[in-house]
Amino acid sequence: MEPLTIGLLLSVVSVVLYMLVSNKHAPYRLPPGPRGVHSLRVLLDAMLSGKLHLEAENWAKQYGEVVLCKVPGRNIVFLNSSRAIREVYSSKDREHVTNDRPHTFSGWFTMHRYSDVILGSPTDPRWTKLRKLFHSSIRFYGDGVERFESTVQIELRRLTERVLATETVTSPSEHAQSRGGIVERELNMSDLTSYSLLCVLSVLLTGECPEPDADVVQRIKKFDRDVNILFNPSTDGMMTALPFLRHLPGYYRNVCRNVERSRADLMDTLFTEAKQTRQPGQPRGIVDVLLEEQDKAQGDWLTDTHIQCVIMDTVITAYLTSRETLLDLFLYLQHLPEVTRKIQAEVDHSIGDRMPRIEDKSNLPYTEAVILEVLRHSSFIPLGVPHECREAIVYNEMTIPKGSLLFANTWVCHQDPNAFEDPTDFRPERFLDDSGRLILATNPLRQNLLSFGAGKRACPGENFARTRVFLYVTTLLQKFDILPPVKHELLPLQRDSWDSGAMLHLKPYHCVLRNRV
């Protein structure tokens, strides 16, 4: 054979071989989704109104399980089924590239260039250590630890006393009335819950329970409010795209200045004071535990900035999320008195008059199921916390391009009739088996519930959060009926009417707490 023919043949074979091999990585189609200028405008409107989750719901209906929205310089991908979220975030061949966080203005600005756990990146070697430290500091007071239980119990006793004393604290003619010998009072549930959770948070962090007018209470509330504004996807999205806005007079500069100020005030109280007054070897709370770790690390990696960022993470996660879960739950109970009665029946039967304890959880499966159903039905973190895809991945014959922003659309997944029968119904029983026991976390139905995320970045505070909510609900329902307000408006259960910020939240509301007889 002629050398030229041999050369040609070899070239053809090489090309064919290359095509065969490279076919494995052939560029599959992009996920479907809105394209063009119009969709860009819709996306911008949705972000500005803080209702991105509602637009993402429309797109899920239109385009299906995975939706890609193209914006200049960025692909935004919505994962609209539990299967897609699990496969993308936690399957062995994808998890190493899908668990980064995107670089956002709020993380850069608030968390000192992503020096925290929530917004930091696994590519930073210090992040893994920081995450481990966060886990161990939660365990310091965490689930099952007596100290955590007694901290919450002490606060719950105080909370109960505050409720019982309300008639003398507020104007009796306005808020307290006696009907047929049964004492009931109409209370601002949002204030009541906020202060109580702040007390627990403060004890966890510093070992001290503050008075309602203490500096630390006001400072945490202010930090919470300011951060919630900056972390709102619309503000954050705008600042990420146009970071110079922080220097121009106007709304965005004020938002940044407020966050800066409230962060400094918070750190004065929670960090600097703790550092000055601590006794090494005798940790009073999480801040001291972190400072002890800093001593051990001997300047190696754990800086003051890291500790301050972990404190901010704890404030954001341990206060905001639990408050929302409790307020959502108490609102559902006002609408669904039969659910209240069933929880009370369980409490009366298994606990009686003594203080509820963590170990009671296993004997109150219905109450546990109600907490799960509230998380499912409300989906108050509707798009999870965004991830970023470090490399292109293939899912279901679709390519999710490198650098895509990933949103776990639990707002849609939790209403998927293929995952949850009659999803719009509030039905805690779906999480119980035929014998009335709570189905295991490994049960396929529970696997569809993704309120705490999935994979490597899944929430490390799940047990902590659910346990605390359990103790609050059982203690309050042991003593009180929770009824709709008489003098104020009863908020509707319509989830899409809730306000959005860093997460969806209910407007402040009142309800009636009636002493049980």
Ligand code: HEM
């Ligand atoms: C009902 C209450 C809570 C809900 C619904 C919730 C939900 C979530 C979600 C959706 C994520 C993001 C998961 C992902 O990126 O895939 C997350 C992350 C996180 N949560 Fe929670 N959370 C709650 C309570 C808590 C509590 C009480 C703590 C701590 C005491 C906590 C600590 C964290 C941390 C540190 C992360 C970041 C983990 C990482 O990026 O690696 N959370 N949470």
